[in-house]
Amino acid sequence: MKHRNAWAWAFAAVLTVSASSAAMAEKLVISNWDGYMPKDMAEKFKAATGIDLEISVHATNEEIMGKVTASGGEGYDVLFVSSPFAEALNNLGLAAPIDHAKIPNLANLYPEASQLKHDPGNVFSVPYTWGTTGLCYRSDLVKAEPQSWNDLLKPADDLKGKITMLSTDRWLMAPAFLANGMSVNTTDQASLDKVRDQLIETKRQLLAYDDTTFYSKLVSGEASLVEAWDGWCNYGIAEKPEIKYVIPKEGSDLWVDTIVVTKASKNPEAAHKFIDFVLNADNGKWVVENIMYKTPNKAGMEAVDKAMFTQYPNMAIPPAELLKFEQLRDLGSGMKAFSKTVSEIMAAK
Structure with missing residues (x-):
């Protein structure tokens, strides 16, 4: 009897440890931008799958990249990052392959979502949102409606001091690249020098560099034209x-925000379940109605009230049109010269 009790105790202990390990395994750590998915996502996902979500927030791609590259991805299961950074994670060996068989809701995506240059076939990333960068302006305050990036870069007298530009590296440089007929992924030094000088001159005409409140400046009339x-x-x-x-x-550039599973994830099965959940039609619809971005989720886009596309015409740009624009890519070793140029622009008086 003593031996039997000992065996039973040991068996129970093994079961307890196994149950504990399973419980620990059934938890995912997600890093995303604040407000970039429903506030009740964790609760809904837990109700649907029994898996807990721990959600951390990053302010920028650069912030989460710094954390992930320093740790080798340890401590994270799923990351929301823009496509150049997804591409960089893959090039660094930090992104896990996407198992399409485990994400049936990939069928909700437009066919064009698998044709993105940074990751044809969605091998290591799944697109979440996509869109364009352009000119946003007060039609009642500008003398002539803008048609060219040069309307921003070489503003008319009535716009001087009434314009803003984005300060994030890739979008700070893109208007000058496009205005000069260059690639948005330009890294050769002569071209960088040319746009640097132009952007320094533009800087002297700016109200501000602004990535977050430029639309408020338009609403108040403080700004008339913004990137x-x-x-x-x-x-x-x-x-x-x-x-x-x-x-x-x-x-424009074609920007794409994506979802990546880290190679260091302790629970890739659950990570794929999460991506599948995110890609359902209801979540796709939420993205359009709340973030007010277009999504590659065709089922989600089709669930939205079409009056929204009338109020916000840029929402109606079809995927085939989006793919005509050049996508931002990982610059690899070229990023050093690119970042140096941006620093010179920002430091200029």
């Missing part, structure tokens, strides 16, 4: 219909 991501311009349009959005004649 903007399309969804952020929509925030301004929602408050003041005189605000309009245009893609300049020279074009």
Whole structure:
């Protein structure tokens, strides 16, 4: 009897440890931008799958990249990052392959979502949102409606001191690249020097560099013309219909925000369940209605009231049109010269 009790105790202990390990395994650590998915996502995902979510917030791609590269990805299961950073994670060996068989809701995506240059076939990333960068302006305050990036870079006298530009590296440089017929992924020094000088001159005409409140400046009338991501311009349009959005004649970048599973994830099965949950039609619809960005989630886009596309015309740009714009890519070793140029612009008086 003594031996039997000892065996039973040992067996129970093994079961307890196994149950504890399973409980620990059934938890995911997600890092995302604040407000970039429903506030009740953790509760809904737990109710649907029994898996706990721990959600951390990063302010920028650079912030989460710093943490992940320092730790080798340890401590994170799923990351929301823009496509150049997803590409960099893959190049560094920190992104796990996406198992399509475990994400049936990939069928909700537009066909174009698998044709993105940074990751054809969605091998290591799944697109979450996508869009353009253009000019957001007060139609009642500008003398002529803007048509070119040069309307921002070489502003008319009535716009001087009434314009803002984005300060994030890639979008700070993109208008000058596009205005000069260059690639948005330019890294050769002669081209960098040319746009640096132009952007330093533009800087002297700016109201501010602004990545977060530029639409408020338009609403108040403090600014008349700003460089903007399309969804952020929509925030301004929602408050003041005189605000309009245009893609300049020279074009836009195609930006894509993606979901990546870390290679260091302790629970890749649950990570794939999470991505599948995010890609359901209800969550796709939430993205459009709340973030006010377009999503590659066709089922989600089709669930939205079409009146929204009338109020915010940039929402109606079809995927095939988006793919005509050049996508931002990982610059690899070219990022050093690129970042140096940005620093020189920001330091200039």
